[in-house]
Amino acid sequence: MKQIVLASYAKGNPRPSDFRVEEVPIPTAGERxxxxxxxxxxxxxLFRFAIDEVRLSGALHLQLGDVMVxxxxxxxxxxxxxxxxxxxxxxxRTGWREYAVVAPDQADYRGPPRKLDPSLAPVSTALGVxxxxxxxxxxxxxxxxxxxxxxxAISAAAGAVGSIAGQIAKIHGARAVGIAGGAGKxxxxxxxxxxxxxxYKAPDFAAQLKAAAPNGIDCYFDNTGGDVTLEVFKQLNRGxxxxxCGYIAYYGMGYEGPGPDHMPALYRTIMGTGLEIRGFAGFxxxxxxxxxxxxxxxxxxxxxxxxxxxxxxxAPQAFASVFSxxxxxxxxxxxxxxxx
Ligand SMILES: NC(=O)c1ccc[n+]([C@@H]2O[C@H](COP(=O)([O-])OP(=O)(O)OC[C@H]3O[C@@H](n4cnc5c(N)ncnc54)[C@H](OP(=O)(O)O)[C@@H]3O)[C@@H](O)[C@H]2O)c1
Numbered sequence: 001m002k003q004i005v006l007a008s009y010a011k012g013n014p015r016p017s018d019f020r021v022e023e024v025p026i027p028t029a030g031e032r033x034x035x036x037x038x039x040x041x042x043x044x045x046l047f048r049f050a051i052d053e054v055r056l057s058g059a060l061h062l063q064l065g066d067v068m069v070x071x072x073x074x075x076x077x078x079x080x081x082x083x084x085x086x087x088x089x090x091x092x093r094t095g096w097r098e099y100a101v102v103a104p105d106q107a108d109y110r111g112p113p114r115k116l117d118p119s120l121a122p123v124s125t126a127l128g129v130x131x132x133x134x135x136x137x138x139x140x141x142x143x144x145x146x147x148x149x150x151x152x153a154i155s156a157a158a159g160a161v162g163s164i165a166g167q168i169a170k171i172h173g174a175r176a177v178g179i180a181g182g183a184g185k186x187x188x189x190x191x192x193x194x195x196x197x198x199x200y201k202a203p204d205f206a207a208q209l210k211a212a213a214p215n216g217i218d219c220y221f222d223n224t225g226g227d228v229t230l231e232v233f234k235q236l237n238r239g240x241x242x243x244x245c246g247y248i249a250y251y252g253m254g255y256e257g258p259g260p261d262h263m264p265a266l267y268r269t270i271m272g273t274g275l276e277i278r279g280f281a282g283f284x285x286x287x288x289x290x291x292x293x294x295x296x297x298x299x300x301x302x303x304x305x306x307x308x309x310x311x312x313x314x315a316p317q318a319f320a321s322v323f324s325x326x327x328x329x330x331x332x333x334x335x336x337x338x339x340x
Contacts, residue, residue: 136282
């Protein structure tokens with residue numbers, strides 16, 4: 001079987017050459033263990049933290065040669081555990097490998113592999129809209145305490161979290177304004193039902209954002225930090241709220257970026273607008289978030305774009321492209337195998 005391991009620590013944006021494909025024997029399930037065959041693998045920006053040479057506080061940290069961490073949907077091939085049987089489909093975090101052995105009794109705080117019901121939704125959604133990214137979108141929108149009619153801006157709006165967050169903001173009665181890179185993504189956001197959208201890579205980004213949010217921005221769902229957020233700060237209304245979901249623009253920078261120091265802009269904005277900023281962990285939104293989202297999908301209020309690349313060898317390039325730029329909209333998935 002193939003697995004993908006860390007070949008070198010990432011410096012700045014990850015590159016495909018930071019990873020190496022290895023051929024190893026398929027493992028065997030021991031007592032109270034299960035053998036899983038990977039069907040789908042997610043590339044999540046979060047795991048950039050795991051491949052820094054210096055361990056960041058609290059972050060998962062890989063050694064060179066370790067299998068790259070990642071969320072997966074897998075099929076149970078063999079089971080020595082009473083709660084799982086061959087043919088079950090589960091979601092877990094088994095990493096970038098074609099097969100994995102898991103001991104459900106030794107699960108961490110995320111719990112044992114989550115059993116999926118393929119009759120309810122395509123199993124790939126467990127890595128996107130009906131999984132952690134969907135919970136994150138839901139949890140961030142709850143954090144914002146949106147009032148109907150307010151304008152909510154969302155950065156990285158064409159990504160897995162942002163594309164769902166904008167639609168949930170609309171369900172709460174807000175005007176949703178997405179920010180993404182490129183005219184194609186701007187059009188895709190409008191097609192998803194966003195009320196306005198702006199291309200942060202365009203020279204007239206500030207004017208585009210102003211046109212999309214003519215009454216200013218009341219709530220900001222921030223996935224990026226960086227220059228996008230500095231521009232949003234200039235267009236915030238008094239009493240605004242910000243849900244700090246992620247800061248992908250800084251993921252390759254360790255604790256301190258190379259500068260310039262933008263803290264003065266942050267302090268001016270907080271004083272000038274009364275901005276409230278709250279960070280949050282998406283998975284804490286729990287099952288309630290997934291139930292709400294499933295209901296909105298079945299009511300036709302929410303759609304979930306997915307982009308698929310084929311084969312486990314595609315994972316390093318897909319992961320790198322999240323940081324260097326790509327044209328995909330929604331949750332980016334690697335299809336590893338068909339179910340047996
Ligand atoms: N708080 C939580 O619990 C939690 C949970 C999941 C994810 N997150 C965070 O939420 C954010 C979005 O995650 P996701 O799963 O939606 O990711 P995703 O689907 O991979 O989308 C990420 C997008 O970010 C944009 N981007 C990359 N570098 C950028 C930069 N320097 N400036 C502006 N935009 C940039 C790119 O889109 P463009 O083409 O538009 O540039 C990229 O496609 C990430 O920061 C992630 O770490 C947080």
